[in-house]
Amino acid sequence: MKYILLLGLFILQFTGYSQTLNEKPSSEKGSDKLLLTIFLKHDQSMNIDEIEKIKTDQGFYENFPSEGVSVVDWYVVMGIGQMVVLELPASKLRTVNVALEKTAWKAFKTEFYTTYNLYPIIENKLKNKSKVVLDSKPYSEKANDKLLVTVFLKHNQSMVLNEIEAIRTNQGFYENLPPDGVSVVNWFVVMGLGQMVVLELPASKLAAVNLAIERTAWKAFTTEIYPTYNLYPIIENKLKNRSKVNY
Secondary structure, three states, rough: OOHHHHHHHHHHHHHHHHHHHHOOHHOOOOOEEEEEEEEEEEOOOHHHHHHHHHHHHOOHHHHHHOOOOEEEEEEEEOOOEEEEEEEHHHHHHHHHHHHHHOOOOOOEEEEEEEEOOOOHHHHHHHOOOEEEEOOOOOOHOOOOOEEEEEEEEEEOOOOOOHHHHHHHHHHOHHOOOOOOEEEEEEEEEOOOHHHEEEEOOOOOOOOHHHHHHHHEEOOOOEEEEEEEEEHHHHEEEOOOOOOOOOO
């Protein structure tokens, strides 16, 4: 009986130890998925109909995004071109690159940036935590006064991150961006560029967004602001792979 009890205690301890080894913080869990931001910059020596014909002839919509890859966002950022954020297994990185080399080149110049989702990390710092998921209806069919803007917050690399954070905090960045009445769609770090924030706002709030950035982001960042619209609902029916995920 004594030996049976000792054996039972040993099994319990071993099981507990094994469970401890398998338990990881949520930040260390997850699949082999990564985010990738792709800029498709129009060749303005051609008009949009000529570009569209090249894409169609080269099989762009049949091959991009590749199988096993999901769209997070697909925007037109006016003044830049198309901006696509994909979620993909690391093993699919080459496939995505080859698909674009074969079907997007000639119509676009392409840029790639590894990306991660910053919003869950900073959400608790924000005074205004309003966040929205864009629906599948094109904005032209909606009856509200909402527009999208993409804000690039490019780090001043003459300072380290802690110095940038101190400036933002002291200037009231988290208390003022986004302003009241404005919602975050996505807030990513695009590695090599900085932070990329897509906001949904009434047109009447555009000045408030601009002032908030000038007062609380300048000095820590150089900023660029672009009017934006959601391209995905417009092209979804053309895509062979319509896998879509929300962040």
